[in-house]
Amino acid sequence: xxxxxxxxxxxxxxxxxxxxxxxxxxxxxxxxxxxxxxxxxxxxxxxxxxxxxxxxxxxxxxxxxxxxxxxxxxxxxxxxxxxxxxxxxxxxxxxxxxxxxxxxxxxxxxxxxxxxxxxxxxxxxxxxxxxxxxxxxxxxxxxxxxxxxxxxxxxxxxxxxxxxxxxxxxxxxxxxxxxxxxxxxxxxxxxxxxxxxxxxxxxxxxxxxxxxxxxxxxxxxxxxxxxxxxxxxxxxxxxxxxxxxxxxxxxxxxxxxxxxxxxxxxxxxxxxxxxxxxxxxxxxxxxxxxxxxxxxxxxxxxxxxxxxxxxxxxxxxxxxxxxxxxxxxxxxxxxxxxxxxxxxxxxxxxxxxxxxxxxxxxxxxxxxxxxxxxxxxxxxxxxxxxxxxxxxxxxxxxxxxxxxxxxxxxxxxxxxxxxxxxxxxxxxxxxxxxxxxxxxxxxxxxxxxxxxxxxxxxxxxxxxxxxxxxxxxxxxxxxxxxxxxxxxxxxxx
Amino acid sequence: xxxxxxxxxxxxxxxxxxxxxxxxxxxxxxxxxxxxxxxxxxxxxxxxxxxxxxxxxxxxxxxxxxxxxxxxxxxxxxxxxxxxxxxxxxxxxxxxxxxxxxxxxxxxxxxxxxxxxxxxxxxxxxxxxxxxxxxxxxxxxxxxxxxxxxxxxxxxxxxxxxxxxxxxxxxxxxxxxxxxxxxxxxxxxxxxxxxxxxxxxxxxxxxxxxxxxxxxxxxxxxxxxxxxxxxxxxxxxxxxxxxxxxxxxxxxxxxxxxxxxxxxxxxxxxxxxxxxxxxxxxxxxxxxxxxxxxxxxxxxxxxxxxxxxxxxxxxxxxxxxxxxx
Numbered sequence: 001x002x003x004x005x006x007x008x009x010x011x012x013x014x015x016x017x018x019x020x021x022x023x024x025x026x027x028x029x030x031x032x033x034x035x036x037x038x039x040x041x042x043x044x045x046x047x048x049x050x051x052x053x054x055x056x057x058x059x060x061x062x063x064x065x066x067x068x069x070x071x072x073x074x075x076x077x078x079x080x081x082x083x084x085x086x087x088x089x090x091x092x093x094x095x096x097x098x099x100x101x102x103x104x105x106x107x108x109x110x111x112x113x114x115x116x117x118x119x120x121x122x123x124x125x126x127x128x129x130x131x132x133x134x135x136x137x138x139x140x141x142x143x144x145x146x147x148x149x150x151x152x153x154x155x156x157x158x159x160x161x162x163x164x165x166x167x168x169x170x171x172x173x174x175x176x177x178x179x180x181x182x183x184x185x186x187x188x189x190x191x192x193x194x195x196x197x198x199x200x201x202x203x204x205x206x207x208x209x210x211x212x213x214x215x216x217x218x219x220x221x222x223x224x225x226x227x228x229x230x231x232x233x234x235x236x237x238x239x240x241x242x243x244x245x246x247x248x249x250x251x252x253x254x255x256x257x258x259x260x261x262x263x264x265x266x267x268x269x270x271x272x273x274x275x276x277x278x279x280x281x282x283x284x285x286x287x288x289x290x291x292x293x294x295x296x297x298x299x300x301x302x303x304x305x306x307x308x309x310x311x312x313x314x315x316x317x318x319x320x321x322x323x324x325x326x327x328x329x330x331x332x333x334x335x336x337x338x339x340x341x342x343x344x345x346x347x348x349x350x351x352x353x354x355x356x357x358x359x360x361x362x363x364x365x366x367x368x369x370x371x372x373x374x375x376x377x378x379x380x381x382x383x384x385x386x387x388x389x390x391x392x393x394x395x396x397x398x399x400x401x402x403x404x405x406x407x408x409x410x411x412x413x414x415x416x417x418x419x420x421x422x423x424x425x426x427x428x429x430x431x432x433x434x435x436x437x438x439x440x441x442x443x444x445x446x447x448x449x450x451x452x453x454x455x456x457x458x459x460x461x462x463x464x465x466x467x468x469x470x471x472x473x474x475x476x477x478x479x480x481x482x483x484x485x486x487x488x489x490x491x492x493x
Numbered sequence: 494x495x496x497x498x499x500x501x502x503x504x505x506x507x508x509x510x511x512x513x514x515x516x517x518x519x520x521x522x523x524x525x526x527x528x529x530x531x532x533x534x535x536x537x538x539x540x541x542x543x544x545x546x547x548x549x550x551x552x553x554x555x556x557x558x559x560x561x562x563x564x565x566x567x568x569x570x571x572x573x574x575x576x577x578x579x580x581x582x583x584x585x586x587x588x589x590x591x592x593x594x595x596x597x598x599x600x601x602x603x604x605x606x607x608x609x610x611x612x613x614x615x616x617x618x619x620x621x622x623x624x625x626x627x628x629x630x631x632x633x634x635x636x637x638x639x640x641x642x643x644x645x646x647x648x649x650x651x652x653x654x655x656x657x658x659x660x661x662x663x664x665x666x667x668x669x670x671x672x673x674x675x676x677x678x679x680x681x682x683x684x685x686x687x688x689x690x691x692x693x694x695x696x697x698x699x700x701x702x703x704x705x706x707x708x709x710x711x712x713x714x715x716x717x718x719x720x721x722x723x724x725x726x727x728x729x730x731x732x733x734x735x736x737x738x739x740x741x742x743x744x745x746x747x748x749x750x751x752x753x754x755x756x757x758x759x760x761x762x763x764x765x766x767x768x769x770x771x772x773x774x775x776x777x778x779x780x781x782x783x784x785x786x787x788x789x790x791x792x793x794x795x796x797x798x799x800x801x802x803x804x805x806x807x808x809x810x811x812x813x814x815x816x817x818x
Contacts, residue, residue, distance in 0.1 A: 312787075462645065
């Protein structure tokens with residue numbers, strides 16, 4: 001075996017989450033009343049554009065969630081017996097599929113900082129200048145050439161601009177036919193499915209009159225392709241977003257941070273969801289002593305300041321890791337365990353809000369006729385809660401899950417800054433910002449790490465916010481009434 | 494009404510006891526003093542004697558809950574729980590790892606925290622309400638639409654970037670105020686101007702959007718239709734009827750945050766070098782000073798519970814229906 005698959009805790013949970021989403025989609029497709037609100041989401045242009053952007057982030061995150069350890073090349077002298085595969089030694093560092101795909105930019109470290117697309121380092125150093133005619137070289141202070149950035153250029157001063165422009169142009173030239181291909185395939189699929197004339201469909205598409213906002217989706221896709229392909233081509237020869245203090249490519253760091261952000265944003269709610277749903281419904285339905293105990297429990301937990309509870313939890317974990325080093329053979333497994341722990345602690349601090357909402361809604365629902373009818377028929381309490389109450393509060397759960405996502409992504413950066421976030425060895429937006437912050441005082445300023453973290457985070461969080469808003473508008477009956485009133489008021493005016 | 498408040502106050506005390514037990518369990522049971530000593534001393538220098546000395550210095554060398562060797566009252570008072578956790582109710586927090594009295598530190602560091610947090614809270618709320626009011630007044634027009642877009646973009650930016658951007662632009666590029674630091678008296682103004690501005694701007698996005706939904710909820714109510722039917726102008730309806738009624742949920746919702754202003758802001762204080770309680774907490778977390786973290790958890794919870802109590806009281810003041818429940 002050339003590689004040893006490693007399933008980290010968070011990987012397992014991510015794939016569990018994927019399976020759950022797939023099951024949910026399958027379930028929704030078969031139920032008309034559940035399909036309707038999702039159909040409303042699909043008709044919102046902002047939400048669908050956001051979904052395209054989110055899909056890119058999710059693909060990056062998933063590629064980064066398949067981990068393994070590569071086999072080391074057999075040391076000279078040992079027998080390379082293919083049949084006895086047990087003796088293969090594996091590398092200590094855990095890699096992911098994304099690492100392999102990005103190997104060309106990940107494995108080209110410079111010595112230290114360099115600006116985006118630079119060919120020379122950011123700071124002056126002593127450089128050897130070969131003497132003329134084989135004489136002894138002289139040493140001068142100058143900006144040294146980078147080892148990899150623009151290494152293919154013979155005269156960087158003269159050629160760099162033209163080369164960058166040409167490569168970028170090539171990327172654009174590649175993006176346009178690719179985009180056209182996707183659009184044509186889309187039109188072909190839509191017209192054949194709905195028996196439409198393709199010309200009429202084109203027309204409807206470009207005037208934005210299709211039910212699913214294909215125009216917005218295609219424009220977003222075009223912008224993404226125009227951005228991604230030139231960057232991909234440029235990154236073969238340059239550090240497109242520069243390098244950080246130890247010379248790592250910032251583009252690579254930003255892409256690796258995506259998984260950390262996605263894990264924190266999704267697993268935190270996933271981990272605590274069963275508790276908040278179960279306790280919330282139980283408190284609302286059973287009332288009495290159960291209600292008092294559960295209320296007391298969540299009020300107590302929520303009155304501890306979140307950051308401090310997280311800090312206390314992480315300190316506890318640090319002690320645990322120190323005292324049980326044998327449980328974590330690789331640093332990746334240690335960092336991953338800390339990430340999972342952070343999700344759990346964040347979940348503990350954030351589940352109480354949802355629990356309170358569910359309790360309130362259940363209190364309302366339990367007085368409705370259909371619940372009373374079920375009680376009169378002698379349906380057991382658990383069955384009423386799971387068959388009659390739970391499906392009718394799911395929209396609240398769904399809204400909470402999508403609304404929490406962006407807040408958690410932002411919280412990660414702050415917590416990592418405080419020092420109670422992810423493991424310092426784990427690449428995340430928080431650790432990137434934290435490292436870059438110390439370079440604020442430099443002259444000229446090292447701005448590219450901060451700027452990259454800013455752009456990536458803004459894209460992710462903004463897309464998540466826009467999508468979450470559409471989901472909330474589609475699922476929350478109260479908001480829907482509000483919108484109808486607004487439309488009405490507008491028609492009056 | 495007083496019976497209701499007394500009932501809530503008794504409930505608050507019980508919650509505070511619960512918090513106290515949770516923090517005790519977290520800091521002494523899950524994470525024993527031996528573990529803390531090992532972490533603090535560093536793995537290399539751990540010897541049983543060093544751990545015993547570390548524990549004795551901090552008074553952690555006693556039984557957790559019950560001391561069988563002592564007599565009478567001391568069976569319970571001569572324990573870690575009594576000395577470290579119960580004493581907190583008397584605001585006796587013990588000493589930090591650097592030997593300073595935590596209660597004294599808190600009483601001096603409270604003022605810079607308040608000097609930053611109170612203006613941010615007041616100015617921020619005023620701006621958020623104004624902005625939300627504008628969007629709600631021009632609802633379903635382009636002003637509303639782009640206002641909401643601006644809010645969503647602003648709330649999608651991490652608070653860290655507001656601070657970093659503000660420091661870069663105002664302090665470094667334009668040299669208007671110092672990047673960080675603090676001084677007492679009127680000198681504090683020039684150190685506080687930027688943190689307050691950054692704090693206010695950072696909060697506008699989510700705050701204004703939230704208040705806008707409250708205003709819009711109010712717009713759809715029956716009394717508004719009645720007011721319009723009476724022939725009142727839109728401006729009068731909006732500022733005399735809607736604004737007043739919407740302020741009730743807004744103000745009662747804000748009450749819970751008031752006591753927590755004492756805690757200061759973790760991030761802003763440490764970025765701007767303001768010697769408040771927020772930066773005190775961060776320093777304690779980073780140097781793993783368990784005594785300080787424990788005290789701050791207790792104080793923070795106590796203030797939050799106080800906020801809940803104040804919220805209950807404010808509800809009974811503005812909404813008579815609560816009193817009769």
